[in-house]
Amino acid sequence: MAKGKINKVVLAYSGGLDTSVILRWLQENYGCEVVTFTADIGQGEEVEPARAKATAAGVKEIHIDDLREEFVRDFVFPMLRANALYEGEYKLGTSIARPLIAKRLVEIAVATGADAISHGATGKGNDQVRFELTAYALKPDIQIIAPWREWDLLSREKLLAYAETHGIPVEMKRDGTKSPYSMDANLLHISYEGYDLEDPWVEPGPDMWRWTVAPEQAPDRPTEITLSFAGGDCVAVDGKTLSPADLLAELNRIGGANGIGRDDIVENRFVGMKSRGCYETPGGTILLKAHRAMESLTLDREAAHLKDELMPRYASLVYNGFWYSPERLMLQAAIDQTQSVVNGEVRLKLYKGNVLVVGRRSPTDSLFDASIATFEEDAGAYNQGDATGFIRLNALRLRVAGRKRG
CATH class of the missing domain: 3.40.50.620 (HUPs)
Structure with a gap:
């Protein structure tokens, strides 16, 4: 230029x-x-x-x-x-x-x-x-x-x-030192790159992390929370409705106190090189686990599986900077169309770096039918004999190929 x-x-x-x-x-x-x-x-x-x-x-x-x-x-x-x-x-x-x-x-x-x-x-x-x-x-x-x-x-x-x-003032940290890492933070995460992380074999020092306690130092008793979802978005924590930013900040606080959300990753940058980075994403880690649990109850099987097939492409588009591309917008429209039924509550236990789903319910949109799924007598809700033809039809091509090999 x-x-x-x-x-x-x-x-x-x-x-x-x-x-x-x-x-x-x-x-x-x-x-x-x-x-x-x-x-x-x-x-x-x-x-x-x-x-x-x-x-x-x-x-x-x-x-x-x-x-x-x-x-x-x-x-x-x-x-x-x-x-x-x-x-x-x-x-x-x-x-x-x-x-x-x-x-x-x-x-x-x-x-x-x-x-x-x-x-x-x-x-x-x-x-x-x-x-x-x-x-x-x-x-x-x-x-x-x-x-x-x-x-x-x-x-x-x-x-x-x-x-x-040029007389440009450069501020150091209050204790006169500066973190040796290249860091980026927002409400979703904080990242660390550079310095000793440039050797993928070196374990990050305990003083690097800012948002989360070490999992082994987290409380010895689990923290239980309930998240409420409406239209695929989390809207409340333990029954308290919060704005999106306040909700994520609250989950960052709760998750960080329980050692949730530390990641150490070698990733492939779009420009062609591999890069090692460490990340703290406590609230995002909780939300991903809870959202999947809510979808497991409310999404049709094939819609859920198709979402999972599309997700890696969607993630690459975000990673590579194509947020405003026609293909990301198209994928978003398809994804959002599935979310109208993702309503209900998920109960979680947070324990020493782990997010454990211990309950989920959706009074309006659950596709789970206990009368069909039960291991007890189902009073005719499901005819187990139907499975014979289902299996034989799916086995047809395998049997034909087996005969050719035999």
Whole structure:
């Protein structure tokens, strides 16, 4: 992109080292006005300090938006309806936040008359893809500045040197140290990458985890909770109706206290490399288990099995940044059509890192018929003799093939 043709750019800004350097770099290299956007999606840290930092850097238009409810309601919950897991393990906590941030970036760019948007994702990761695919889907002619693909500040040491040269304040943690890990947090999860995790054989240290107690240090007695579902979404905990964001925060608290939701994964990034990451997703882990239990009672067998066949594709679309693609929207419509019957309650026990389903009921939509499933006499509800023909018909091709081999 030719420098000097950008008059105004909207930057996804956290106030940390990377985006503080990017802010000054954009001003210096593009000679443009920078509008900052900071999203509160439940990262657990105050976002207001970003306002002071942006003001000190000469930013005139500063946007700080509380997106927690929208994040859980319109992004996390639809994904949970799909029971989405990437490569069978990753609960997509970072992936699902990026389309919302990018969507808001584009909205602010339109509202402020900006020529471009900018982000701090590196050229090695997935986030650059997620941000930019979303932006192009929503505004096809948007211009995007990705400093990590343009500059030579490719290490923390170079970033710190740039910050010192340009008088950019860099805050450390209160105890004078900074976590060595690359971390990302929102209401669904917190992730850890880099440092000693770059050796897949090394076990993470106990001091790395922030949200969850170690399972072996969790309470010796299980915590029992009941979750209520309506239309496929969890709406209440122990009979108390909560907003989507408050509900997820409450389950994070309960799950974290019981050592729920730790994952250590080597995953395949979209850009081609393998990456090792550790994740804490206490509330999401609970919700996935409970949602599946609710569906087991209320969904037709073939609908449930088809959902399971579609889920890996859905999860890959989310992971790779195709939230606004026609195929993800098509899959979502099909998934959501099944959820009208996913109503009822699930009772769980949380115990030392485990989520145990101990009960489920749906007075209106349960397909479980005790009169048919019983091991006792069923008074003719099911004719066991019918199984003879069923088995022989299904065995026909096997018998034909067996005769040929014999």
